Amino acid sequence: MDYPGNLFVVAAPSGAGKSSLVKALLELDSRVQPSVSHTTRAPRGQEKHGREYFFVSPQEFDAMVQADGFVEWAHVHGHRYGTSKKMIEERIAQGADVILEIDFQGALQVRRVFANAVLIFILPPSWEELRSRLERRGEDAPEVIELRLRNAAEEMSQAREFDFVIINELFERALFDLKAIVHAQRLKFPAQRRARADTFKALNIT
Ligand SMILES: Nc1ncnc2c1ncn2[C@@H]1O[C@H](COP(=O)(O)OP(=O)(O)OP(=O)(O)O)[C@@H](O)[C@H]1O
Numbered sequence: 405m406d407y408p409g410n411l412f413v414v415a416a417p418s419g420a421g422k423s424s425l426v427k428a429l430l431e432l433d434s435r436v437q438p439s440v441s442h443t444t445r446a447p448r449g450q451e452k453h454g455r456e457y458f459f460v461s462p463q464e465f466d467a468m469v470q471a472d473g474f475v476e477w478a479h480v481h482g483h484r485y486g487t488s489k490k491m492i493e494e495r496i497a498q499g500a501d502v503i504l505e506i507d508f509q510g511a512l513q514v515r516r517v518f519a520n521a522v523l524i525f526i527l528p529p530s531w532e533e534l535r536s537r538l539e540r541r542g543e544d545a546p547e548v549i550e551l552r553l554r555n556a557a558e559e560m561s562q563a564r565e566f567d568f569v570i571i572n573e574l575f576e577r578a579l580f581d582l583k584a585i586v587h588a589q590r591l592k593f594p595a596q597r598r599a600r601a602d603t604f605k606a607l608n609i610t
């Protein structure tokens with residue numbers, strides 16, 4: 405199925421800077437909408453239900469899995485995270501550009517459902533910098549940081565599966581690269597896509 409809106413999927417090891425980059429993109433580009441995931445992890449810091457995540461119990465998460473409510477879901481750093489299928493489909497069908505910040509397992513699942521999704525991987529410049537960003541962020545206990553760093557090697561080994569890789573060394577440079585990818589995707593056959601969307605509408609195809 406082809407949709408008028410674009411779907412961007414950003415993955416990275418924890419601490420590489422994907423949330424910071426996506427947040428900055430959203431501030432600059434009102435056509436991009438964030439997707440809010442469901443998670444079984446507890447809120448941290450100032451996080452709010454419905455803003456950073458929908459914080460749900462394991463039972464609520466199971467019910468969504470059973471109801472086929474997720475386009476993708478995965479176990480990440482000891483918790484479960486998933487993306488609501490309905491929320492994504494409705495918005496890209498209306499022509500919105502939606503951006504997902506998820507792990508590599510979820511990103512590869514999304515591509516199986518939405519073949520046109522643009523997969524972007526963010527890399528830190530070095531292991532030392534990745535550790536130091538997680539430590540400087542000051543939101544995770546030392547054992548959580550160690551777990552995230554152990555998982556980072558497997559995540560980074562998947563970078564080649566993605567359409568684009570951005571190295572987040574200088575923040576402004578990485579943000580420029582992310583903006584360029586979004587812009588280039590919008591320039592791909594926009595007229596044809598709009599025409600197809602209009603035809604779908606005229607034929608009442610949902
Ligand atoms: N280019 C950069 N240079 C220096 N620090 C950075 C850069 N990009 C992000 N940071 C900082 O690194 C820390 C981790 O960034 P962020 O929280 O965006 O990572 P993340 O990939 O979203 O992690 P998680 O998956 O755990 O949510 C933050 O404190 C952020 O301010």
Ligand SMILES: Nc1nc2c(ncn2[C@@H]2O[C@H](COP(=O)(O)O)[C@@H](O)[C@H]2O)c(=O)[nH]1
Pocket residue numbers: 415416417418441442445476477478480481485486487505506507508509510511
């Ligand atoms: N497969 C999915 N992974 C997700 C989703 N939402 C977030 N994530 C990943 O979880 C880690 C940890 O996030 P944190 O907020 O606990 O630091 C993060 O790196 C994301 O890649 C999702 O819906 N699906």
